[in-house]
Amino acid sequence: MKPAPFDYVRPASLREACGILAADEDARIIAGGQTLVPMLAMRLARPSRLVDIARLDELRGIRAEPAVLTIGAATRQVEIERNDVARRALPLLAKALPWVGHPPTRSRGTVGGSIAHADPSAEIPLVAVTLGAEIEIANASGDSTTPADEFIIGPMLTAVMPGDCVRAIRFPVWSHPRIGTGFHEVSARQSDFAFVAAAAQVALDENGGCIEAALGLGGVGDRAIRIDVSALLGTAPSTAEAADIVRAVLADLEVGSDLHVSDSYRRRVAVTLAVRALEDAFAEAAGKVPQ
């Protein structure tokens, strides 16, 4: 459990970091290291050098704009968990974060690191895909922005090119006064990798009709998926149709089996958790006073 040798550099700016990454294809970014270091310890990864971006101020903190909350990639998960502005703006992320690892891993693990690692069962990519977040990518030749569901290509596979560094994640903030969220997960033990996770966020108008709804599933495919639930809009809150919608999506999806759970179990649990997440979201939104 000792990593192979590597060089360590701590660049003074994001531009310098991108330069180092562009010049050395075998260099890897380290921020919180909560996923990368175990991979190094088991020698699943053998980078030539680690580029430490954890202390770059330009990658840290949150920025609130109308309808968007931008979270710097190297912002630690615990910082978002305890940030009132972020919790209010992104209630779904706030509900998902306690499921991410354990307190001692959230204290070092970063929001951008979880996105860049792209584990199919991870909670932060699930929330990003569900809400339709955008990923800001820095490169020596300039910045670009990619929707989360295009950024994440497959298991541990993203659109990051040599010399790229995830700069920030832009989460959409819903302006409606009556928003409700739901998050459910099944894993072997609390905070272990999810077999299946479901995230839902809904908004109700003053009469209780559903005006916006987002639903996502993690752990069932090779990456987090967003499910089109526009059929729920314009009606009274109901999850009667939701199960059928999820079942139809899963029918076309290749769902994996592993030594813990079978694909048929994953499908059944996915339907149940998706309905529960929506039910929680509707109930929470209905409990809020219309303005």
Added chain:
Amino acid sequence: MKVSLEVNGRTCEADVEPRKTLLDTLREDLKLVGSHAGCEHGVCGACTVLIDGEPARACLMFAVQADGYEITTIEGLAPAPGELGVVQDAFCETHGLQCGYCTPGMILTAHALLNRNAEPSREDIVDAISGNICRCTGYGQIVEAVELAAERLRKANVPRNERGAHPNAPVNDPAAEHDAPQEGVLEAAEADTPHGGRW
């Protein structure tokens, strides 16, 4: 690479390879062997230390990443040589350990929880220690230990903050210059607890 680490309030220098974890550096270079090497890939929690008051896995951080942070190991929790801190004492009282391998990590994790939350519920405690694996106790007495420590710390009237009391230094509320006891906190708390905290 040369690194300068702030460990338990002291500045320590070490010359390490970049691939040497903070855990191995603490144990081999600084001879602080209280942080235990368990799985060495972030699963078991035996190596937990405090980084700026937050629990973190010392096996998932390289020593070269750790300069400038305030690092607290189990050796930094005792108020004086040969004495036990409140959380350590509570683990002894409730038999919150058997083999003791997970105990330093458990105690530091609990210490960080109690610095943030003076009245943790059972669920708060279970969630806080969820990343620390114990293969002996079944966790029941560990949860009891944290509950007892929380109760004693509440009664001890010692000011706390998120980064925790500075290791090895008595923490006194300057506003209560004459009231805050320098010593005897444990005895006072014990006197308040029926049967010395055992139930």
